[in-house]
Ligand SMILES: CC[C@@H](C(=O)O)C(=O)SCCNC(=O)CCNC(=O)[C@H](O)C(C)(C)COP(=O)(O)OP(=O)(O)OC[C@H]1O[C@@H](n2cnc3c(N)ncnc32)[C@H](O)[C@@H]1OP(=O)(O)O
């Protein structure tokens with residue numbers, strides 16, 4: 001893995017959270033994007049070299065809606081940049097991790113993404129990201 005790509009934070013209301021995190025970071029979010037396949041609206045903040053992704057669920061089956069129902073708002077996942085997502089899937093499967101989607105899917109911010117089940121990673125939902133090159 002190359003570096004932390006972003007930290008995902010589950011929020012109930014992205015509009016009010018955008019205002020809150022803009023106050024915290026001293027900079028507004030730079031981008032919003034809906035990802036319908038995940039049932040989420042997202043917004044992104046830059047903090048130095050790091051990236052924070054806020055996520056609001058848009059339907060009752062969204063992983064974000066279900067997470068907030070069970071655990072409340074807070075850190076939902078940590079995403080790591082990888083150079084070759086298919087090679088990482090194979091490597092991690094061979095190491096015994098549970099890959100939730102073996103075919104990478106289109107995430108936000110021009111990335112292919114894959115998730116590992118949090119039960120196999122000490123309760124942390126891990127996302128792998130590979131930039132989509134045109
Ligand atoms: C915007 C796109 C993309 C990006 O480009 O960055 C994203 O970030 S999308 C983010 C949203 N999408 C996902 O989270 C997809 C991957 N997640 C899943 O497939 C599911 O959420 C899950 C992890 C498999 C859980 O689903 P499910 O089993 O249906 O839900 P439960 O509510 O029953 O939870 C089971 C179990 O897992 C615990 N859990 C759920 N989410 C998390 C989490 N984020 N971190 C840690 N633990 C989590 C949940 O608490 C349950 O535990 P127990 O109650 O102890 O069984």
Ligand SMILES: [Co+2]
Nearest residue numbers: 008053079127
């Ligand atoms: Co994410």
